[in-house]
Amino acid sequence: MENRQLEELGQQLRVDAVRAADAAQSGHPTSSMSAADLGAVLLAHHLRYDFDRPDHPGNDRLILSKGHASPLLYALYRAAGVIDDDELLTFRQDGSPLEGHPTPRLPWVDVATGSLGQGLPIGVGMALAGQRLDRLPYRVWVLCGDSEMAEGSIWEAAEHAAYERLDRLTLIVDVNRLGQRGPTREGWDLDAYARRLGAFGWHTIEIDGHDVAAIDAAYQEATAAQDRPTAVIARTHKGRGVAEVDDQEGFHGRPLPHPERAIEELGGVRSIRVDVARPPDPVLTTTAHAAGEIAAPRYRVGGETATRDAFGAALAALGSVRGDVVAVDGEVGDSTRTAAFAKAHPDRYFECYIAEQQLVAAAVGMRARGYLPFAATFAAFLTRAHDFIRMAAVSEAGIQLCGSHAGVAIGQDGPSQMGLEDIAMMRTVHGSTVLYPCDANQTARLVQHMAQLPGIGYLRTSRGAMPVLYGPDEDFPVGGCRVLRSSAADRVTVIGAGVTVHEALKAADLLAAESIWIRVIDLYSVKPVDAETLQEAADATDCLVTVEDHRPEGGIGDAVAEAFADGRPQPRLVRLAVRTMPASATPGQQLHHAGIDAESIAAAVRLLVGEVVVA
């Protein structure tokens, strides 16, 4: 296209953004208008994308990190001929896939955006997949706003991208100088962004973001750059092209006050159709990532192994039979035991260093490219990535997470290192599965099941060695549980998972010596939960006691309570959980202080069978 045509296309995108927001009576037209020329040149001259085949492995990827500028994205789709005018005007309406912020309900959207600062970290994951897994020359284009450059996740990604020399990644920063409530910190100081990205190792180009020739040249330069990612830092006007709102405060996130006049000012409605370039076809994909033959270890019943050790070994074994499995870690692979996977499959292991947002984002990006990522760090530090996990669910990205060092049972390191809130966090994630093994063979089997999960999976592992209870050929289906002690004389059911299963078994022995019989359930599948077996236990015993190395809120106690939250008659319930703020102590002391060790369980049961209410 000639420059004049590109400018016309930019105006078309603006008009369509204005029209969409006007039809919806909400949305962010001015944030779309600033980036319209950046989008027009990208679509017309640089993006290589087969809109008829969004799953084409050679397609470039486009992430609209400033997801509120969704009208621009939808206007681009209209220009590409994949949505029509009627569909454009369904923007933000009930049932329309043209949501307020883009989601994969549209086939050309890989990941949901709208929580700012996530597009670049996820783009890094995609570009890493292109470089090291697919080995395909697609480019990843990320369009960011300037406000979101304040998010730390941007700088985690900037460092990761430069370190990995991701020269097929291009960041476009739409510096329109106005955030939601007024000027951004840096205003139009393009140098501020360039200095910082440059210091992290990026190639940077500063341009006028409304000069289509300059944009075209910058994208060309970005495409030609070798050995490092490029940032195109563009000075733009929010609301560009309509004098009433152009570079004015007070027009964020609302339709234009005079849309008809604005459309006229922008030259009226157009229907320029862009014939978007397609990637070369066919592309050669290298899928031969399966390597070696590492069998899952088998653990002897009665031995002792940490579930984190079993996780690492099982993950390495899974990687041997499935070439799509990859592992990412946050510089704690020696603790989470992803080191075993790194040793077996170094080509599919990604070190993210201590940057947990980037860790999860990289997994989301690789998942969007068709891989099955397992991302691991301490359970406590997964909270750092909570917003990314939340958004991964919106993105329908079935990543698998492992949080090690669960609970007070880690011992001396103290509360900063203890995962005590992670079950609650992971249970609230839409469509998630939460697994918490107590034994090495169980862990190995659950890792195999995680590879089949449709949504986000979470495995909670423990630091210390625990007895092996189950044989290596036993299965542990997701949604099941194990009844470990049971008799007709059971008066109370004790439900544990992980370390508390072993405490419950010890408590059962203590109580048996007093002729008090209890049922013991290993609730290894915390979500979904085995409501049927819990109902049987409720029918057979007076009370269900949950025991968890976790806060009393949102964890195993809640999972059991929710199983009865359908109006059926309820059993009596008691929750033993960590209600104190732990300090340094040995693992055994910790469990005792928290009131979740065998003695505490036995004491609670004695009270209950005496019909005394535990206060």
Added chain:
Amino acid sequence: MENRQLEELGQQLRVDAVRAADAAQSGHPTSSMSAADLGAVLLAHHLRYDFDRPDHPGNDRLILSKGHASPLLYALYRAAGVIDDDELLTFRQDGSPLEGHPTPRLPWVDVATGSLGQGLPIGVGMALAGQRLDRLPYRVWVLCGDSEMAEGSIWEAAEHAAYERLDRLTLIVDVNRLGQRGPTREGWDLDAYARRLGAFGWHTIEIDGHDVAAIDAAYQEATAAQDRPTAVIARTHKGRGVAEVDDQEGFHGRPLPHPERAIEELGGVRSIRVDVARPPDPVLTTTAHAAGEIAAPRYRVGGETATRDAFGAALAALGSVRGDVVAVDGEVGDSTRTAAFAKAHPDRYFECYIAEQQLVAAAVGMRARGYLPFAATFAAFLTRAHDFIRMAAVSEAGIQLCGSHAGVAIGQDGPSQMGLEDIAMMRTVHGSTVLYPCDANQTARLVQHMAQLPGIGYLRTSRGAMPVLYGPDEDFPVGGCRVLRSSAADRVTVIGAGVTVHEALKAADLLAAESIWIRVIDLYSVKPVDAETLQEAADATDCLVTVEDHRPEGGIGDAVAEAFADGRPQPRLVRLAVRTMPASATPGQQLHHAGIDAESIAAAVRLLVGEVVVA
């Protein structure tokens, strides 16, 4: 001190770190040894701190961001004469305040560390307090490891500190080149850190971290710097001084293999006592922050107001009567309505831009300086700061948080902007209070109560206007609830909070027309919960139905279930909550699709009174 004495002091700190870890048989001596000279020079020549008066307003602050190097901190305390040899050797033992990672159980520790990348953001909050609130010349010293420089939160803080020209903030980076599992990304490339910090606007100094004269000069230079923060970037050896571990991999987080030999190599046990310089006394504090007279607005029953509006107005009014109240926001003050506070009290308002980790960290830092910070952003984006909130509880920092735009009720913006997991997140925080008002007068009263809370408080506000139900003089104590509809004929109790209170009232009207009577409870205090009133409702009606604009896990349903989790006989419970992935739609459509509107509540009640189980 002479340089030779400083070197001797450094060796003493190393020896003490080795001894403490050996006594504990765990801990991080090598990470302490790399920073020993940095610590020695700071204590002997630069820190101004009255150890007898940790609350002295003029004291410098020292944050050990690399909290695992706690043996170094405790060795410094021994050198300062405030702990003795016996106490040093209680390191990591049950009951000792010398925890694996520092916590405020020790009077000289302001904030807990151990989750990496948090010290600098919190230090920024303290330095902001010094500059703009206390107006005192104390310095804030933050000692970081090199691994944690990969955390995005460091760069949020770097930007904030430079922008605010915090020249009394000094970051010391202990570049020992070895992380937990091997080399860091940047190794000994001091320039890499200097380039980046420089690009963010910092003054940087690169030194040999074992040259006490160079350290001394660097601290001097940092102290003299004007208008910008300084980073002292020091090349060090992990395990410095003991050949067996000096700059060697494989010795992270474990006692030295041959402690006696190591102590000998380091020159044996010493007892150098440092007479730490004290701040000038008395200092003049300016506490006259109370300004203006803004009375809390009173809302007319039957009118309509958004709870976020009421929050902003109430916060501004609170600021008028309490000079210690400050507000921080993440560039969404026009949405959260902290803008009302900013307008009334600009000197106590802090704009953190879109950097939620820094937002919460700034609040923690100011709380540690004695202020009462309210930090606000969208409820959804508070998940970004989950790890900081978790650690704030370990720090015993009673910050107050407000999350706006709760739930699907926000409407068209879609799931990325909806807080649907925030109640679960905030309930798990140790010692937290979770409040969720449904009306403007209630909001105003709850904001007043938040100012009295001992721990972390959370207020969940809503975007849209809602009817005013309560008069302006009614009180809403924390831990209470309100019974809005009640009769002897009630068959079911419906428990809502926020927007669902209004839906429950509408459902009651619908059902009353069918002569089905229900009790309606406004559970504005989600934690602690009013167990007594819930028990009365359970005694009086057949079933309790919770209705919440939140995921079914960990929220109001769990809060009600937990009230009965002490072994008492349980009522039947039903949870109505958001079980779908929402898309764009109007607020009314959203509530309906999620099954939490009046019609859905009425339908559930009809099923329940027909004794049909809701599947």
